[in-house]
Amino acid sequence: MGIVSLPSSGMEPENPTRSQVLTLEEVRNELGDCKRCKLHQTRRTIVFGEGNEKATLMFIGEGPGYDEDVQGRPFVGRAGQLLTKIIQSINLQREEVYIANIIKCRPPQNRNPEPDEIQSCNPFLRKQIQVIQPKIICALGTFSAQTLLKTETKITALRGKFYDLEGIKVIPTYHPAFLLRNPDKKREVWEDMKKIAEWINNA
Numbered sequence: 001m002g003i004v005s006l007p008s009s010g011m012e013p014e015n016p017t018r019s020q021v022l023t024l025e026e027v028r029n030e031l032g033d034c035k036r037c038k039l040h041q042t043r044r045t046i047v048f049g050e051g052n053e054k055a056t057l058m059f060i061g062e063g064p065g066y067d068e069d070v071q072g073r074p075f076v077g078r079a080g081q082l083l084t085k086i087i088q089s090i091n092l093q094r095e096e097v098y099i100a101n102i103i104k105c106r107p108p109q110n111r112n113p114e115p116d117e118i119q120s121c122n123p124f125l126r127k128q129i130q131v132i133q134p135k136i137i138c139a140l141g142t143f144s145a146q147t148l149l150k151t152e153t154k155i156t157a158l159r160g161k162f163y164d165l166e167g168i169k170v171i172p173t174y175h176p177a178f179l180l181r182n183p184d185k186k187r188e189v190w191e192d193m194k195k196i197a198e199w200i201n202n203a
């Protein structure tokens, strides 16, 4: 299976010395009651991310929606329920993976995150990746894939391939919310998930 190398995305975890490696709790504490971008004005809660601090597989979506903003947890609405089923389809449970988003606060009316918002939030996602050190990241949807891989290539072309991000494999697939609107695309996500399972089993 081919690995596609991409130019530096700015998302790569640095190679921290041992003393620089934080815990997720320390990263969360550092984030605090974050007001680093304008999304703090309209959010209810910061959706930091959740799951296994030592996960092999990490999912990164776009940003919190209404349900996530209310509950303070990622992927808990209808799309989240579908993500849970997608995770279970490769014999994993939600608790075994780590789930986060490109941005941690809900944009008004679920609009796309803006570049300054991503830039403000990005250091904390990078720190989460540094702590977790996943072997593989599944980028959910256009926004996550394009941001992580620093490309404008469409998700239809990106999905289902492995990319290398400083030693971490990244495989983009469709966002569960997109699947709810386009159930005929579930087969492609299933194929992508099979590739992830195969890669994990052979790692």
Ligand code: SF4
Pocket: 031, 034, 035, 036, 037, 038, 039, 040, 046, 103, 104, 105, 117, 120, 121
């Ligand atoms: S989106 Fe990120 S940077 Fe912006 S306020 Fe929320 S936590 Fe802070």
